[in-house]
Amino acid sequence: MSKIAFVFPGQGAQYTGMAKDFYEKFPVSREVFEKASKVSGLDIKTLCFEENKNLNITEYTQIAMLTAEIAILRAVEEAGIHSQVNAGLSLGEYGALAASGVMREEDAFAIVRKRGILMQEAYPTGGAMSAILGTDAELIEKICEETPGIVSIANYNCPGQIVITGEEKAVLTAGEALKAAGARRVIPLKVSGPFHCELLKEAGKKLGEELEKIEIQTFAIPYVTNVTAQYVTESDHVKNLLVKQVSSSVRWQQCVEQMINDGVDTFIEIGPGKTLTGFLKKINRNVKALHIEKIEDLEAVRKECL
Known part of the structure; x- marks a missing residue:
């Protein structure tokens, strides 16, 4: 029996049309887009599916990416594919938290919308x-x-x-x-700020104030945090880690190695692109690296895993 980890990509993997086929085919995916639009006050469908300059601007990219990831995730779960641990690279950590049942979708969308704005404004030049x-x-x-x-x-x-x-x-x-x-x-790199360094500590502090407004649920599935590359199973630790994550190094290689040491042999990247799948192949070629960004990928992974 395989031990499966769901992993979620970060900012930079976005593209026009991401998750569109899931939106069109699966009601559960459509509901995610509608919920994200309602919470954020943005037309997320237009942001993700139609050519526009905002998709590559941090304050919009982050909410768009998270919506696409959770929309695909819900279709994956509905297909009967489930994980034993979750992780995400930077922004992708919020996808992992949604998959772990720790953060309600509405709260995840609200926080990530704010996170994108705070990170965009934190250090705009230099x-x-x-x-x-x-x-x-x-x-x-x-x-x-x-x-x-x-x-x-x-x-x-x-x-x-x-x-x-x-x-x-x-x-x-x-x-x-x-x-x-x-x-x-x-x-x-073509980026709008010096992310994951001490210059963003103030943005992390402000994010912490927003996090105080939401409730972190009990873990259904553990996740591995970027900050320490360790398993997290206690809800009390999540907010502090998310604050630190804004200005600390993303220890992605170490996260993957930790999961492999714990017996994970199958990684499924959920969301736009194959960035994490490529990293996985360089970290350890002995584990299975799969990805789901299109409906045909879902069918292929279902045959592989079920």
């Missing part, structure tokens, strides 16, 4: 992020520590792919030092 390819985490950590200004690791994605974040000058300086030290490539 920040940067770069992907560092082909070198080890220890070297990147060392160079970040030695670089003047604010620069640190935003994402431990997989072996050979780490993202740095911080003040623009510090990120550029660290990138040059890493190239000189042998990094294969340094790729500046």
